[in-house]
Amino acid sequence: MTAYRQHCPVATAAEVLGQSWTLLIVRELLHGSSRLGEIAQGVPGMTSALLARRLKQLTEVGVVTRLASTGEARFALTPAGRELGPVVEHLGYWGRRWMPPPRSGDLNPRLLLLDICRGIDPARLPRERVALHLRFSEVPPPRWWWLIFSPEGASSTESDPRLPTVARIDCTVSALAGVWLGHRTWREALAERAIRFEGTREAVRNTIGWLGRNRFTEPWPQKQNDKATV
Structure with missing residues (x-):
């Protein structure tokens, strides 16, 4: 862990949070992941050894606590860790706006x-469980994915869920990411055929409404001051 050896609270916080992957681990815990495998899903480029080391460091400084469990290790944010929620949110808004x-x-x-x-x-x-079939054209297998929609929420799978399919999308990952992150509109992507739908007009309209957009595409929830005091 980097030691800046400064009195400034920004420096002392950066000693903990400035390590690689640390804020992404906090992000996953804020999303509700608790089991080691769930956290690892959200940081696929991170080795299991480094993930374990970062969780140990966060536990030692009081940001994370290890929960009593049998089998797979489970973790949760402490009150200090939960207070990082607005920090992570503002980083997301900042990254979407300026990067x-x-x-x-x-x-x-x-x-x-x-x-x-x-x-x-x-x-x-929808009230009934249905699936959206996606085919990504430019990535290594698996290229076929399904999103499952139900009143409880949404999930993704590489295996055919054997549910009624409302529509199919053929696209690149970058095209779908572009509309999800708000860098282009659905209308633009469809007009350029970067995204192609198979389904009725109603199904296409419903699917776009269900998918929505990343929350960081919206304006910041509060006005930010032009000047910050640190």
Whole structure:
């Protein structure tokens, strides 16, 4: 862990949070992941050894606590860790506003669909379980995915769930990420045939409404001051 050896609270906080992957682990815990495997799903580029080391460091400084469990290890944020929620949120808004769109080589279909499922409002989903079939054209297998919609929420799978399929989408991962992150509109992507739907007009309209957009595409929830005091 880097020691800046400064009195400034920003420096002391950065000693803990500035380590690689640390804030992404906090992000996963904020999303409700608790089991080691669930956390690992949200940080697919992280080795299991490094994940274990970061969780140990966060536990030692009081950001994370290890829960009593049998079998797979489980973790949760402490009150100090939960107070990082607004920090992570503001980083998301800042990144969406000021950083360029993600590079195609940085996109992972599993992680993108996980993010999309987390952002879907269950209240907008159909009353019966249905599936949306997706085919990504430019990635290594698996290229076929399904999103399952139900009143309880949304999830993704590589295996055919054997549910009624409302529509099919053929696209690149970058095209779907572009509309999800608000860098282009559905209308633009459909007009350019970067995204192609198979389904009725109603099904297409419903699907777009169910998927929605990443929350960071919306304006910041509070006005930010032009000047910050640190």
